[in-house]
Amino acid sequence: MHESHLLKLKYIMDKHVLGLELPTDPRWVNIAEKRIEDILVDHAYCEQKAATSCISLIVKFPDKEKLVDMLTPVVAEEWSHFERVLEQLKKRGYTLGKQRKDEYVARLGQIEKKGGSREEQLVEKLLINALIEARSCERFRLLWKHIADEELQKFYYELMVSEAGHYKNFLLLAKEYLPEDRVMERWKEILAAEAELLKTLEVRGDRMH
Ligand SMILES: [Fe+2]
Numbered sequence: 266m267h268e269s270h271l272l273k274l275k276y277i278m279d280k281h282v283l284g285l286e287l288p289t290d291p292r293w294v295n296i297a298e299k300r301i302e303d304i305l306v307d308h309a310y311c312e313q314k315a316a317t318s319c320i321s322l323i324v325k326f327p328d329k330e331k332l333v334d335m336l337t338p339v340v341a342e343e344w345s346h347f348e349r350v351l352e353q354l355k356k357r358g359y360t361l362g363k364q365r366k367d368e369y370v371a372r373l374g375q376i377e378k379k380g381g382s383r384e385e386q387l388v389e390k391l392l393i394n395a396l397i398e399a400r401s402c403e404r405f406r407l408l409w410k411h412i413a414d415e416e417l418q419k420f421y422y423e424l425m426v427s428e429a430g431h432y433k434n435f436l437l438l439a440k441e442y443l444p445e446d447r448v449m450e451r452w453k454e455i456l457a458a459e460a461e462l463l464k465t466l467e468v469r470g471d472r473m474h
């Protein structure tokens with residue numbers, strides 16, 4: 266990867282740029298490492314949901330050309346992440362297993378404002394997606410930095426870089442459809458709401474979020 270591109274990604278991944286108000290509880294990565302099968306299964310479904318979410322956006326907003334153009338390759342990328350997680354599971358003798366209840370994403374759904382103009386609804390969805398990318402990126406960074414399995418370290422480093430790019434795309438797209446100051450105002454509200462949500466969620470080693 267080109268050095269300036271790497272520097273740009275390093276900048277995006279800085280927690281102030283990712284915007285997250287509350288860092289992940291440091292205990293999480295230690296308990297997650299001990300339950301890597303559960304983490305990988307949960308992670309596989311995170312990738313599936315990311316792909317599904319991009320497909321839904323394309324289907325709901327086919328008239329938004331920039332959105333269709335930007336999110337179409339992301340669907341393929343998220344699905345390739347799903348395949349890669351599946352490969353990591355298989356290598357370790359595990360199978361995909363059933364989807365787990367995703368309390369984090371369910372609760373984020375409650376933060377999403379319903380109603381308003383079509384553009385407002387779209388921006389709301391784009392910001393929630395940006396947030397999930399940012400939080401995933403932060404968690405992948407912890408896995409990359411702290412787990413002992415060298416193959417998974419490399420794996421999570423690569424995925425962290427990729428999700429940082431998606432995070433940036435969703436924010437850029439949001440600014441296409443509403444004025445930047447309104448987008449940023451709502452983004453700050455969403456970040457604050459997510460920090461509050463996270464404080465009430467149990468730290469679990471069997472969940473990515
Ligand atoms: Fe992904």
Ligand SMILES: [Fe+2]
Pocket residue numbers: 315343398427428431
């Ligand atoms: Fe992503």
